[in-house]
Amino acid sequence: MPTVPATPRPAPPRWVAVDWNDLPGWGNDDLLAAWPALLASCQRPAPGWAEFCARAALQAPADPLEATVFLMKHLRPWQLAGDGGQTTGLLTGYFEPQLAASRSRQGAFQWPLHALPSDPVLRRTPRRDIDANPRFTALELAYVDDPFALLQLQIQGSGRLVMRDASGAERISRVAYAGHNDQPFQSVVRALLDRGEISDATPRTLSDWARRNPAKVRDALAVNPRVVYFREEALPKATQGPRGAQGVPLTPGRSVAIDRAYIALGTPLWLDSSEPLSTTPMRRLVLAQDTGSAIQGAVRADFFWGWGDEAAQLAGRTKQALRLWALWPVETLGPAP
Structure with a gap:
């Protein structure tokens, strides 16, 4: 059996330990673009994340490769599966409406x-x-x-x-x-x-x-x-998203809503899906920073597209197959049973 994180996780998820090369598209994402969302989650770290977040706060990756190496050194990937063992779920989208008033x-x-x-x-x-x-x-x-x-x-x-x-x-x-x-x-x-x-x-x-x-x-x-x-x-910065359930501002293209019964808020996730109404792969690092009553299951996520008309159109078109991997701190891993 694979090792399991010693830090308690919500039950009853099925987490299967995998290698980094099992993540489709890993190494091709611009992780510098995801870094602000990662640091935002570290403002309110979940139990077991304090040491990783302290290191991430001191890290300023010079390029995507350096960011990738940092994550691979301090995190380990776990594929998420449903209670019946299914590894394919559903990705939908949401947005922040912007109205003339x-x-x-x-x-x-x-x-x-x-x-x-x-x-x-x-x-x-x-x-x-x-x-x-x-x-x-x-x-x-x-x-x-x-x-x-x-x-x-x-x-x-x-x-x-x-x-x-x-x-x-x-x-x-x-x-x-x-x-x-x-x-x-x-x-x-x-x-x-x-x-x-x-x-x-x-x-x-x-x-x-x-x-x-x-x-x-x-x-x-x-x-x-x-x-x-x-x-x-007040909205001091027009580029700042609304606060999600984790209590940190959501980042367009990097924040997702998840089911807290299976994934802790603040968890980095590797997402494997496709662009809306397309077969073009969409593979990237996202952060579990929000939740919603309609988001149920281990392999289920709602993708935050941002605000305005384009975000509304993308959110309305997002309904794709999804696979997810949780990235968990190596420092919290216990010995193999």
Whole structure:
């Protein structure tokens, strides 16, 4: 039997010790591009990672080869398999929505984002009743011009608002998940598809439908009684991603969400999949920095693409076969049983 990490890991994963040359594409990734995400995870190291993270903090690789040698010296690869031994799973994608917004209700900007009500009874108000309740007026943070983009923002749980001040200068802020109204989630898009109102669920199709059917939009949205509330945060750096479940900013192309029952947050992973809607291999080092209720299983990951329209398109197209390897510190390995 292979040796196993002495540091406790979530059970019941199947980790199979392998050699570095068993990782497809290992040595071809630009690990310098992954280094900031690695150091970000080391800001909140999981048990067993303190020694590795201390060494990584002192290391400034001059090139990808030096970074590769460092990881091979201090880490060991383990292939992940499901409870039934299967080594192939699923890769999906997600992104941070970016919406045009206004601080005041004007023109096309008619759809409000709300802060979390302090009154627990008010907090549970269904979507259909919120607009008619004047107590929500004081909770309106900003207004967007696309009701389905707002719905997507609520599904994703966080996003960016792009606003212009009186001088025309652009200001970007982040809105983060603050809670929801404890109502069940129902798919607005599924209802529209079932009624034949739309032929597909692309953002453009949904926005076009809303422009053609303004009188139907509120009733369409009311199919989903759940509302997500937000809090607004400053965004000092436009290049900084939202914080994931590990508590560190996510890095586009290097952060993934995983199932914490199988993989500890902060674990470096070698990902073997393909580009969206393509057979072109996508093999790279990623960091387990987030989680989600829909991400279940040992060989399962949700790939963070970033923010904006291109990231949204890539996330929507990501549904590929996946293989994963966890990289674990050599320093924590116990003797072979």
